[in-house]
Amino acid sequence: MTAHAPLPPNSRLGVFGGGQLGRMFAQAAARLGYRVTVFAPDEQPPAAQVAAAQVRADYDDLDAVRRFAAEVDAITYEFENVPASAVQAVADRVPVRPGPDLLAITRNRVREKSFLQDKGIAVTPFRRVDTVDELAAAATAFGGNAVVKTTELGYDGKGQCVLDAHTDARTVWSALGAPDELIVEQRIELAGECSVLVARDTAGTSVVYGPFYNTHTRHILDITTWQADDPGPWAQAARAIGTQVADAFQLEGLLCVECFVDARGKVMVNEIAPRPHNSGHLTIEACSISQFEQQARLTAGGAAVEPVPRAPAAAMANLLGDGWANGEPDWPAVWQDPAVTLHLYGKTAARPGRKMGHLTALAHTMAEAQARVENARHRIFEREV
Template structure:
């Protein structure tokens, strides 16, 4: 197969893992990333050390690549649109636009006929107080943009929580208040859509978070076949509505009756899909490369039950112990400095 070049915006661990998958299929990779010591720099063919929206860097990327993708959803939409004039960009910039704003995201998901938590836009302290009153004094206040891993959030657990400084406390930026959801568990589904519209879905994973950061993803999830099928159907609706190409991660709350409430979408390979590199023949990373390159999608079937666990901060010190255990895949991200809350790697244990 003739070698082509894939541009990846972002040089974190997801970009690193995409570069690994691309190299196995004889693709070259070019990373656009302002940090010259980023994890992906160790494994890519070339790095453009410029900001994600730098016109010179974008022009160089377009000139070097046959198509471009990205590893995180906060890529400037204008940058993706500029690139798309010169080179195919997958997933499409529209997916970025939807995923970057929690209000637009919720409205889009509802427009696909999929339920979400109730929500109110919050653009002032008065909006916040009115929204809290509607939700009985409870809810999760979030920044509409740029929040991740629990950042940019404030929780109101009862009317006794004082909301008088809530709007300013999160920076006085556009916010969204989401109602609490009484759920039994959290799941996510990793799905892929190719250029020709073919869709492949991995089995839903059951997720546990600690301090707002994913801790474990377990397969199989403790859900019915009907709930799993509902997750696949929701994924297919979202992919079709976006005319999507590539891998997407979609998070859900599972209610007591097995029905689903969509939480958020991530237009990229996703942390809760890392288990696929150990428990499937075709990982989510290779699936993404296949999708954006116009290659046939691989079989997403799971050959083993498993638990994927993130190594956060000093969890990386446990690696020697994990290496002694059977049926454990250890994947480190090439980061030299451990910090609280920083993802240093992950392990997947086959069961």
């Protein structure tokens, strides 16, 4: 066997987490002939609807976690907040990609930023604070222009708020649940946000996707655009950061690096997601190897392989639950444009801010792709969302 002989078809891949990322992973893995077992506490979550099997238990049920490990040949995750004890329990039995050490660092914003900074990688300026007084002092230190976040478990802008000269530190502390620690970051005057995906195999070869250009609405990703041959001023720096991050962690598997670009064009790491990412969904249509297929190959011990672009440019628009406010969306309206692909995640309850699906369009330019997904979304929701 060569260093890169992946698990053979019909091997069993496990995924922690049952959401849409796990669903798209399971779909890609199934196409390669793998059988996916989902570990998730909910009944029939999006991933389990399309997987071969589910272990339904809480993440801290270590007996169930060990049963899961005994059923599969390698494990990955789509949800990174699996308790460290559960990840360790499975890592003792089967390969887990990315590995438990990386997960332990990236689960905490202070640990993550400190690790990257120590490796010489640019990150958003930050401070860890343990008391209300330190919080107030940090706000002043960042010129009354800061963002405070919980160090763990935040997503889609949850667990964070802006700190200015008028903010009362005590109120903020309790609003964020009076935790043991918080992180205060300089509030960057953003020229834009982008992300890169990096896949790295057991031999240390890495492949970078992106950058993906991301626009957020209410702290939730709204639109991503991408082009194959990207001459943009941030592209080289963002891609270089992706490789540096992968090497710093000795990554095995796939992760996403979310970057901020400041007004002077400096690219810095905002945060790392140790899994596929919403901004990479367009790789399903736009690349010969999607982020999910790359994840499946690497989880199975295969080589990281550079994908071939399938279009000059692409765009993705999220479909949030808000779009259901007027009733069931007009799905057939999507198919008026053959360049647009619809993905729905099989979620039944459409709540505001909940990611229900997404649209992807392929086109000659990013602007054209963006117009096509936005127009399609407008048609199905019959209004701008």
